Amino acid sequence: MTRPKDLDPSSNPRAFLGSELRHARERAGLSQEALGAPLFVSGTFIGQLEAGTRRMHLEYARHFDETLGTEDFFTRNCGALAKSKYPDHFAEAAEAEAVAVSIRQYATLLIPGLLQTKAYAEEVFRAYHPTATQEAIDADVSARLERARLLDDPTTPLLWTVLDEAVLRRMVGGGPVMAEALRHVARLAREHRIIMQVLPFAAGAHAAMDGPLKLMEFEDAPQLSFVEAPDMGKLLDDPATVTRHTLMFNLLQAAALSPKESLALIESVAQDYEHGEQHR
Structure with a gap:
């Protein structure tokens, strides 16, 4: 070894x-x-x-x-x-993410945490915890934004994200919040900091309909896969499982719009949100 x-x-x-x-x-x-x-x-x-x-x-x-x-x-x-600012089910994944050289992820319903704006993250956490104190919400948002500083490095990790079209169409926090959030994702793509694709509704059935997926690669350790459900998450290193999840992501990439087409769609939807148009 x-x-x-x-x-x-x-x-x-x-x-x-x-x-x-x-x-x-x-x-x-x-x-x-x-x-x-x-x-x-x-x-x-x-x-x-x-x-x-x-x-x-x-x-x-x-x-x-x-x-x-x-x-x-x-x-x-x-x-x-063992002390962590993240929930128990996600703490180990967040720590692995911080040392990964490559992260590939498929998001089904919301913009991934690494790509969220402050306003978008606040809306997400308030929806998760409707009775939480504002202090608790602020702490969660702060931890998420701190985690996103991973992208301050101009090249590492390589972040390749496939967004389901539902991510663009689900209005989180209203038009201005969505417009800002999508503009932020588009800016990162335009600055070549991330590779972004959108899996359109027109793609129909696809390889990852069961839920979101994240794959992480490292310099000195085997690849990991992270799968999650409400208040649950698990890092997987079984080679057969990781290979299967890698194939799933490859199939998603093939079914998604090209990065250029995806960027155009994201910016078009952001513009519609800015103009107050509704999406279905």
């Missing part, structure tokens, strides 16, 4: 913990497969922990301390790193 490169602990605490795991494992003379076997996880999964693309859960940390003779090092630090 390819040896993971050394990672900068100052840039990613989870990567630091993974780097320490690799050093401790190698010092103990264990392979990734041997370390993972008692936990019923693969050597690939251990490699993902070492590369910082997966979160170290407490049960694993305790096993590592016991097996590698590191006293309570991993248990202590695992507990500290």
